[in-house]
Amino acid sequence: MSALQDLRAVSRRHVVSLPDHRELVGSAIATWRGRMINEYSSAVVFEGLAAQLAAAGFDEATVAECRGFADEERHHGVLCGAVVESLGGRAIFEPRHDEAFPDHEDVPRAEAALRNLLSISCASETVAVALIGAERLEMPEGPLRELLTKIYSDEVGHARFGWRLLPKLLAMLDEDARRRTNEYLALVFASLEEHELAHLSPKAAPPEEGASLGLCNGAEARELFYATVEEVIVPGLERHGLAAAAAWEQRTAYR
Numbered sequence: 001m002s003a004l005q006d007l008r009a010v011s012r013r014h015v016v017s018l019p020d021h022r023e024l025v026g027s028a029i030a031t032w033r034g035r036m037i038n039e040y041s042s043a044v045v046f047e048g049l050a051a052q053l054a055a056a057g058f059d060e061a062t063v064a065e066c067r068g069f070a071d072e073e074r075h076h077g078v079l080c081g082a083v084v085e086s087l088g089g090r091a092i093f094e095p096r097h098d099e100a101f102p103d104h105e106d107v108p109r110a111e112a113a114l115r116n117l118l119s120i121s122c123a124s125e126t127v128a129v130a131l132i133g134a135e136r137l138e139m140p141e142g143p144l145r146e147l148l149t150k151i152y153s154d155e156v157g158h159a160r161f162g163w164r165l166l167p168k169l170l171a172m173l174d175e176d177a178r179r180r181t182n183e184y185l186a187l188v189f190a191s192l193e194e195h196e197l198a199h200l201s202p203k204a205a206p207p208e209e210g211a212s213l214g215l216c217n218g219a220e221a222r223e224l225f226y227a228t229v230e231e232v233i234v235p236g237l238e239r240h241g242l243a244a245a246a247a248w249e250q251r252t253a254y255r
Contacts (some may be wrong), residue, residue: 121162
């Protein structure tokens with residue numbers, strides 16, 4: 001059994017004052033605990049991506065920026081743990097080892113880095129910006145919104161990083177690599193959809209006051225997810241010459 005990741009001590013340094021909605025505490029703890037695990041666990045993907053960018057020949061400043069995102073993700077985990085602790089839960093969990101970072105050693109280094117950049121920054125982080133941004137707008141002013149704003153600001157930076165590096169990596173590819181990248185995009189979209197829907201239950205319909213604890217309507221969040229992919233991510237990738245629309249349609253082959 002893996003050693004538990006214990007964030008209790010560090011998370012308690014960031015405890016927040018929350019409204020008293022006792023009937024929603026259980027749901028809120030489960031929500032923020034899930035976020036704590038996802039955020040903290042995301043550090044490894046940015047560390048892996050930083051190593052790939054270095055191998056592909058990017059300068060140290062770019063690599064260091066990406067490596068810094070890993071520290072931000074761990075801090076997000078701590079902040080989410082602070083909410084868990086503030087609600088009466090425990091900021092402790094068993095680390096995930098079921099999702100190994102894909103090295104893509106079967107393709108050139110730039111192509112491998114591009115695959116993960118697309119998956120992490122251009123897809124997952126772009127969706128996170130949309131979902132967290134919408135939640136933040138619905139949340140009343142107060143300590144929890146300030147905490148969420150910090151996370152939101154960092155996620156914007158993570159997404160922008162990907163879109164900024166995208167044309168530089170694409171310029172390193174030959175025609176065969178571009179073809180393989182277009183084919184790989186379908187898998188990116190399939191994995192993105194599976195992950196997001198698993199965390200956005202269509203049955204989640206908290207009362208209006210749930211917004212003050214970070215609870216969202218699952219059906220509405222799913223609609224926003226699809227709108228973000230179809231109206232932001234796919235057109236954005238298409239503008240860079242990738243066959244994203246076709247890949248989005250072909251994602252069902254990977255289910």
